[in-house]
Amino acid sequence: MRAFVTGATGWIGSAVVDELLAAGHQVTGLARSEEGEQKLTAKGADTVRGDLDDLAALQRGATQADAVIHLANKHDWGNPAESDRAERAAVAALGDALVGTNRPLIVASALSGLVEGRPATEADPSPAVGPDSNRGGSENLALDYVTKGVRTVIVRFAPSVHGHGDWGFVNFLTEAARKQSTSGYIGDGSTAWSAVHRTDAARLIRLGMEQAPAGTRLHAVAEEKVTTKEIAEAIGHSLDLPVISIAPEDAGAHFGFVGHFFASTMTASSTATRQLLSWEPSGPTLIEDIAAGAYTA
Numbered sequence: 651m652r653a654f655v656t657g658a659t660g661w662i663g664s665a666v667v668d669e670l671l672a673a674g675h676q677v678t679g680l681a682r683s684e685e686g687e688q689k690l691t692a693k694g695a696d697t698v699r700g701d702l703d704d705l706a707a708l709q710r711g712a713t714q715a716d717a718v719i720h721l722a723n724k725h726d727w728g729n730p731a732e733s734d735r736a737e738r739a740a741v742a743a744l745g746d747a748l749v750g751t752n753r754p755l756i757v758a759s760a761l762s763g764l765v766e767g768r769p770a771t772e773a774d775p776s777p778a779v780g781p782d783s784n785r786g787g788s789e790n791l792a793l794d795y796v797t798k799g800v801r802t803v804i805v806r807f808a809p810s811v812h813g814h815g816d817w818g819f820v821n822f823l824t825e826a827a828r829k830q831s832t833s834g835y836i837g838d839g840s841t842a843w844s845a846v847h848r849t850d851a852a853r854l855i856r857l858g859m860e861q862a863p864a865g866t867r868l869h870a871v872a873e874e875k876v877t878t879k880e881i882a883e884a885i886g887h888s889l890d891l892p893v894i895s896i897a898p899e900d901a902g903a904h905f906g907f908v909g910h911f912f913a914s915t916m917t918a919s920s921t922a923t924r925q926l927l928s929w930e931p932s933g934p935t936l937i938e939d940i941a942a943g944a945y946t947a
Contacts, residue, residue: 652676653859654711656702656740657721658695659686661818662758662811665852666719667695673856678711680722702736705743712747717754717859720744723785727907738786745795745802754801754859757792759785761806761844761869761918762911769844769874770806770918772867793865801864808844808871809916811851812936814944819843820936822908824885824945833886834896834904839879841915846872847933857927871920872931878912884940 653670657663658679667690670677677695681687687697700707702722712718720741724733741757748755763777763784764770778784792802810820827833846854851870858868886893901909923929934942 651716651859652678652714653717653719654678654680654698654715655719655721656680656708656711657723657758659689660721661816662807662848662851663721664689665848666721666855667693669849669852669856671695675856678715680707680711702740705739708740708743709747712744715753717756718744718748719756719855719859721758723758734784734786735781736786737788738781738791741786741788741792745792745798745800748800749795750799752799752801752864754803754862755792755795756803756805756855756859757788759789759804759806761808761871761916762914764806764918770869772869772919772922796864801862803858803862803864804867805855805858806867806869806918807851808846808869808873808918809911810843810845810876810936811848811870812845812939812944813848813933814939814942814947816848816944819908819911820881820885820940821945822906823881823912824889826905826908827882827885827889827891830904831891833882833889833891833893835879835882835893836896836898836901836909836913839877839882839895841913842875842877842917843881843915844871844874844917845876845936846870846931847935847939850929850931850933854923854927854929857929861927866926868923868927869918869920871918871923872933873935874919875917876936880937881940884937885945888940888943888946
């Protein structure tokens, strides 16, 4: 298959490109810059020049592909409304390009805000509906295209997609520990995150593209629950720093914007995903990656 991948040079996307090429698929990646084009062509991928706001480029890449994998997101923490707007517009452009083709449209989503008091499952619908909701309601928007002849597959990612070179949440927590000279957790540290290694997530995306039925929600979750205290302790050990509890009212000052997420439990099961695709994660755990220097090397 020829897959068109947005976010193809990003943290998850670059691993997905490698996974697809290794499995014998062809890849066209969306590239925002000449540097991005060079990275992709060096791997053996083709490119479409553009970004999330270039809807014509998105549709050009989609119409020329057998499958679309949408991983790009602006992640503008200072202006989340703009990130949500761009995400919704991009999903609509890609979906419109695939109407009536029955080709797969893989759309990245998140585990946050799905349910309270228990791990989320693949059967839990996203409560985000409409352009003013989280991620612009893009998960439900993408699923609407199933009735229009698109094989939409949603992949919800654990809050930590970890590995050497990760620039996400755990990286920000590590930087906060360096800055504060202490590794902190909030309150009693009982809040928890799910986690998955980057290579396991990439393999899941390939399997979803190849096999998942229309309307499927997949959970990229290898570890259902890692407590925030365990994460803080691992970071503290890796940096040889003391580990302390941070009062909830002081979380913003200690952690910065990531404190909001660190105070939230974001966990999910991947039982249905594993059964459907025979997906068995095999990469290191989050704590193993931290201990191996993934965030300090």
